[in-house]
Amino acid sequence: MASAQSKPIGAPGAFVPQNALSYGTPGNPATAVTPATPLPVGGTVSVEPRREAFQLASSNTPASPATLFGGAYVLTQGCMTYGTVTLRYRGPDGVTMIGMVSKTAADSGGGTVVSFGGGAIVDVSLSGTAGCNVALSRVPQ
Numbered sequence: 001m002a003s004a005q006s007k008p009i010g011a012p013g014a015f016v017p018q019n020a021l022s023y024g025t026p027g028n029p030a031t032a033v034t035p036a037t038p039l040p041v042g043g044t045v046s047v048e049p050r051r052e053a054f055q056l057a058s059s060n061t062p063a064s065p066a067t068l069f070g071g072a073y074v075l076t077q078g079c080m081t082y083g084t085v086t087l088r089y090r091g092p093d094g095v096t097m098i099g100m101v102s103k104t105a106a107d108s109g110g111g112t113v114v115s116f117g118g119g120a121i122v123d124v125s126l127s128g129t130a131g132c133n134v135a136l137s138r139v140p141q
């Protein structure tokens with residue numbers, strides 16, 4: 001019985017050998033998994049680190065819609081004057097924003113827990129409020 005021989009794996013250019021674990025985005029060179037470049041976990045592979053918190057409104061000015069990674073989130077808001085603060089998500093038609101949670105007073109329990117699937121797009125609508133700040137923070141898993 002012949003013993004197996006191991007030969008070094010070499011690849012031209014910036015290619016990673018086919019049997020090495022790697023990650024990357026289309027059109028960019030692959031990154032080999034090493035102690036210095038570990039495999040990213042929990043979300044889409046990206047050059048940017050995934051965001052865990054989103055400021056949906058600041059000083060009563062709503063921010064642009066945010067794309068979420070999915071999971072459990074805590075919605076918190078604080079306003080000088082309350083009207084209605086509505087957390088909305090983009091509906092199945094890809095255009096319409098649908099109200100999910102409406103608040104007319106400050107949270108007494110530290111926020112409201114909401115859950116989203118990966119890739120959900122959310123924003124906040126403010127009506128009759130003043131000095132409102134709204135944040136959506138992902139609960140670590």
